[in-house]
Amino acid sequence: MLTHEQNELVTRTGPGTPMGNLFRRYWIPFLLSEEVLEPEGPPVRVKLLSERLIAFRDTHGRLGLIDEFCAHRGVSLWFGRNEEGGLRCPYHGWKYDVFGQCLDVPSEPEESGYCEKIKLKAYPCVERGGIVWAYTGPPEQQPPVPAFEWTTVPATHRYISRRWQECNYLQAMEGGIDSSHVSFLHSGDLHTDPLHRGTKGSQYQRDRSPKFEVLEAPGGLCIGVRRNAEGGRYYWRVTQWIMPWYTMVPPYGDNALNAHAWVPIDDENCFTWTFTYHPTRPLTQMELDTMRSGGGTHVKLIPGTFRPIINKDNDYMIDRAAQKSGRTYSGIHGIAMQDAAVQESMGPIQDRTKENLVSTDNAIIMARHRLRKAALELKKGIEPPALDPECHRVRSASFVLPVGVPFDRAKNDAFRAKEGVAHTSI
Numbered sequence: 145m146l147t148h149e150q151n152e153l154v155t156r157t158g159p160g161t162p163m164g165n166l167f168r169r170y171w172i173p174f175l176l177s178e179e180v181l182e183p184e185g186p187p188v189r190v191k192l193l194s195e196r197l198i199a200f201r202d203t204h205g206r207l208g209l210i211d212e213f214c215a216h217r218g219v220s221l222w223f224g225r226n227e228e229g230g231l232r233c234p235y236h237g238w239k240y241d242v243f244g245q246c247l248d249v250p251s252e253p254e255e256s257g258y259c260e261k262i263k264l265k266a267y268p269c270v271e272r273g274g275i276v277w278a279y280t281g282p283p284e285q286q287p288p289v290p291a292f293e294w295t296t297v298p299a300t301h302r303y304i305s306r307r308w309q310e311c312n313y314l315q316a317m318e319g320g321i322d323s324s325h326v327s328f329l330h331s332g333d334l335h336t337d338p339l340h341r342g343t344k345g346s347q348y349q350r351d352r353s354p355k356f357e358v359l360e361a362p363g364g365l366c367i368g369v370r371r372n373a374e375g376g377r378y379y380w381r382v383t384q385w386i387m388p389w390y391t392m393v394p395p396y397g398d399n400a401l402n403a404h405a406w407v408p409i410d411d412e413n414c415f416t417w418t419f420t421y422h423p424t425r426p427l428t429q430m431e432l433d434t435m436r437s438g439g440g441t442h443v444k445l446i447p448g449t450f451r452p453i454i455n456k457d458n459d460y461m462i463d464r465a466a467q468k469s470g471r472t473y474s475g476i477h478g479i480a481m482q483d484a485a486v487q488e489s490m491g492p493i494q495d496r497t498k499e500n501l502v503s504t505d506n507a508i509i510m511a512r513h514r515l516r517k518a519a520l521e522l523k524k525g526i527e528p529p530a531l532d533p534e535c536h537r538v539r540s541a542s543f544v545l546p547v548g549v550p551f552d553r554a555k556n557d558a559f560r561a562k563e564g565v566a567h568t569s570i
């Protein structure tokens with residue numbers, strides 16, 4: 145449970161909020177590169193941490209992320225003409241480059257130098273792993289670029305998608321931290337989804353009373369969860385949580401790894417990113433087809449949008465017969481939308497003064513504490529965790545160990561991302 149004030153602190157991320165200031169110290173994934181591939185292509189609306197912005201790729205291939213609204217009289221630059229090294233407002237022709245600098249105010253004589261004094265807010269962008277990342281914090285504190293494993297494997301080894309989720313980022317991320325729900329919410333799918341079925345791991349999740357052992361890591365938490373296996377052994381699933389909003393899902397068999405980012409659009413909406421990647425092999429056609437059609441942990445979107453076809457307005461197409469028969473435990477189709485449905489049902493921002501937490505919520509409690517601590521320490525000038533890319537180069541894992549063997553010591557190697565070395569998974 146949190147007090148009202150504590151809940152406000154961890155869920156509000158707009159400009160000037162303590163959590164907003166913290167999040168602005170990290171590189172933020174905000175577009176797929178394919179959304180802004182073409183030089184002089186259409187500008188894209190972006191909302192990040194409650195700020196409205198416009199992204200565009202200019203004539204020279206440079207990426208810009210600037211204030212959405214024209215400095216003249218506030219027209220949205222989404223209408224802009226992307227031409228000759230800048231974005232031109234269609235109302236009176238003011239033009240801006242990727243740095244937000246105004247290049248032209250056609251009504252004023254060039255020698256007046258008027259346009260030099262006009263500059264829109266602009267944030268630096270980088271492309272890594274087929275994703276465009278922005279840094280929206282103080283320029284002098286820009287960290288090194290992210291080094292998550294999905295950004296460093298060849299393009300053939302990964303599949304990345306993003307979807308709009310209609311709730312605060314934190315309740316969505318808490319679902320990624322809490323692997324105890326898998327034995328319930330996703331139990332039907334573990335035996336039918338092509339990227340889960342038939343693995344040893346999907347069978348062990350029949351133990352519905354998992355025990356959590358959560359360890360502090362430099363960049364976040366290493367969350368060990370054990371279930372009973374045969375012959376006096378435990379089945380371990382280890383999730384990595386990396387500040388400020390990344391979770392790495394424990395793998396199944398030789399299937400690819402999955403990770404998520406839960407990025408606030410504003411306080412009542414977030415983008416859920418899903419990164420599927422294999423460290424040592426290209427994804428197969430079957431895997432790609434499954435993910436493109438909404439299998440695994442991806443979803444099918446309404447064409448031209450990032451809104452899932454299954455959504456709040458159609459009651460997530462709940463199938464009560466499938467729920468009753470156990471084909472899906474919840475009656476909702478697909479792992480990702482099962483998560484989204486239950487998380488959105490908590491309301492735009494979950495009221496954590498009313499919850500009743502149990503031992504399987506320990507990792508959530510520790511993550512909230514870590515976020516609050518980092519936000520409050522930042523006010524005192526203490527640097528946030530996980531700015532060092534070394535903290536990104538971790539992996540989730542799943543394995544079986546004899547009872548009594550500490551999971552972290554026995555399998556320490558499994559938690560580091562190593563180029564060309566397969567992940568540890570059963």
Ligand code: FES
Nearest residue numbers: 214216217233236
């Ligand atoms: S409002 Fe953009 S040029 Fe006038």
Ligand SMILES: [Fe+2]
Nearest residue numbers: 319325330483
């Ligand atoms: Fe889930």
